[in-house]
Amino acid sequence: MFQADLYNFKKRGNTMKNKMGFGLLRLPETEGKPDWNKIFALTDRYLELGGTYFDTCYTYMDGVSDMAIKKALSERKPRDSFRVIEKLPGYFCSTYEDCRKYFDEELRRTGLEYFDVFMLHWLNGENYEIAERCEEFRFLKEKKEEGTALRIGFSYHDSADLLDRILTAHPEMDVVLLQVNYLDWDTAGIESRRCYETAVKHGKRVFVMEPVKGGTLADIPREAEQILRDIHSDWSPADWALRFVQSLPGVELCLSGMNELSQLEANMRSFEPLSGDETEALFRARDIITKNTEVPCTGCGYCLDHCPMGIPIPGYFRMYNELKRYPEDDWKVQPAYEQLAASHGRASDCIGCGSCEEHCPQRIEISENMKRAAELLEN
Numbered sequence: 001m002f003q004a005d006l007y008n009f010k011k012r013g014n015t016m017k018n019k020m021g022f023g024l025l026r027l028p029e030t031e032g033k034p035d036w037n038k039i040f041a042l043t044d045r046y047l048e049l050g051g052t053y054f055d056t057c058y059t060y061m062d063g064v065s066d067m068a069i070k071k072a073l074s075e076r077k078p079r080d081s082f083r084v085i086e087k088l089p090g091y092f093c094s095t096y097e098d099c100r101k102y103f104d105e106e107l108r109r110t111g112l113e114y115f116d117v118f119m120l121h122w123l124n125g126e127n128y129e130i131a132e133r134c135e136e137f138r139f140l141k142e143k144k145e146e147g148t149a150l151r152i153g154f155s156y157h158d159s160a161d162l163l164d165r166i167l168t169a170h171p172e173m174d175v176v177l178l179q180v181n182y183l184d185w186d187t188a189g190i191e192s193r194r195c196y197e198t199a200v201k202h203g204k205r206v207f208v209m210e211p212v213k214g215g216t217l218a219d220i221p222r223e224a225e226q227i228l229r230d231i232h233s234d235w236s237p238a239d240w241a242l243r244f245v246q247s248l249p250g251v252e253l254c255l256s257g258m259n260e261l262s263q264l265e266a267n268m269r270s271f272e273p274l275s276g277d278e279t280e281a282l283f284r285a286r287d288i289i290t291k292n293t294e295v296p297c298t299g300c301g302y303c304l305d306h307c308p309m310g311i312p313i314p315g316y317f318r319m320y321n322e323l324k325r326y327p328e329d330d331w332k333v334q335p336a337y338e339q340l341a342a343s344h345g346r347a348s349d350c351i352g353c354g355s356c357e358e359h360c361p362q363r364i365e366i367s368e369n370m371k372r373a374a375e376l377l378e379n
């Protein structure tokens with residue numbers, strides 16, 4: 001049952017400053033190359049509006065995101081005017097020495113002398129074993145002691161129980177980066193709420209990724225949107241998603257990609273925390289979204305390089321979701337499917353190998369869902 005008091009962030013007296021951080025996982029491009037003028041305009045405006053944190057990783061955009069830190073910030077702005085979160089691709093390491101190699105390369109790529117927050121990227125059961133084997137936590141601690149990492153932590157994609165075990169074993173961690181949004185709040189796959197509560201219980205600062213679930217929560221079923229518009233006609237669905245995450249008292253930072261100035265300006269507005277009634281309406285909308293979303297794909301694309309059949313997995317799931325939600329739109333979805341399938345593997349080409357699934361942060365059963373998508377899209 002919904003507990004209004006628990007979620008009445010307004011009544012609990014939180015004053016709220018904007019907590020938006022600038023995520024560099026997806027940056028604007030023109031003709032397949034980074035659009036540097038647009039990137040400079042966006043990062044400059046974010047700083048003008050009072051933002052400070054930029055989030056990068058060795059693997060984002062094949063290194064372009066690290067390069068963006070150098071070109072947009074290190075070479076153009078005073079060091080104390082911005083903060084950078086960098087991540088170690090610990091899953092590429094075979095030895096402790098490898099950590100040093102990646103760290104030094106990240107400093108060189110970004111043009112920085114220290115990171116404000118340095119994290120292990122993508123801890124899950126498998127990567128946690130690698131991290132322990134290669135003593136990656138010790139590496140982080142040493143970086144903090146020498147002053148090249150001001151705070152340390154990890155980004156996380158697994159169960160709340162494992163998170164509890166990791167934080168018990170590693171109380172030296174300052175920050176945890178979690179996937180938190182109102183759609184995944186109580187799902188068994190992501191466990192946003194339980195992971196958030198676990199991190200808070202251990203006294204950690206929570207940074208949030210995917211507050212709008214890769215844009216999924218910016219485009220919700222009409223019935224769900226109506227519930228929200230009836231309360232605030234001038235709030236977009238994305239505003240609601242960001243307000244929910246920013247209202248959580250343990251959240252220090254909410255990371256989101258911002259590829260358009262209008263989106264950035266909207267995200268940087270100051271917010272009031274949600275009231276109990278507003279949160280209750282949001283959860284009613286959530287139930288409708290859940291019922292109308294066949295595959296909770298965020299479009300991150302992490303699966304793509306692992307498909308031997310060249311299937312554009314997120315593209316097909318987007319079409320599949322759209323067709324399930326609005327069957328009357330088949331006249332536009334099916335030609336779009338045929339167009340994409342002409343230059344890629346078809347949904348029915350899926351051989352069920354499962355090699356995509358271990359790379360999916362949403363833990364989607366891709367091969368099973370691809371069968372269903374093939375039935376609908378190719379019918």
Ligand code: SF4
Pocket residue numbers: 306307308309310311313349350351352353354355356357366367370
């Ligand atoms: S299970 Fe299907 S979609 Fe996934 S990698 Fe294998 S062929 Fe590609």
Ligand code: SF4
Pocket residue numbers: 296297298299300301302303304313314359360361362363364366
């Ligand atoms: S299926 Fe998973 S890994 Fe692939 S794009 Fe969707 S969310 Fe990302």
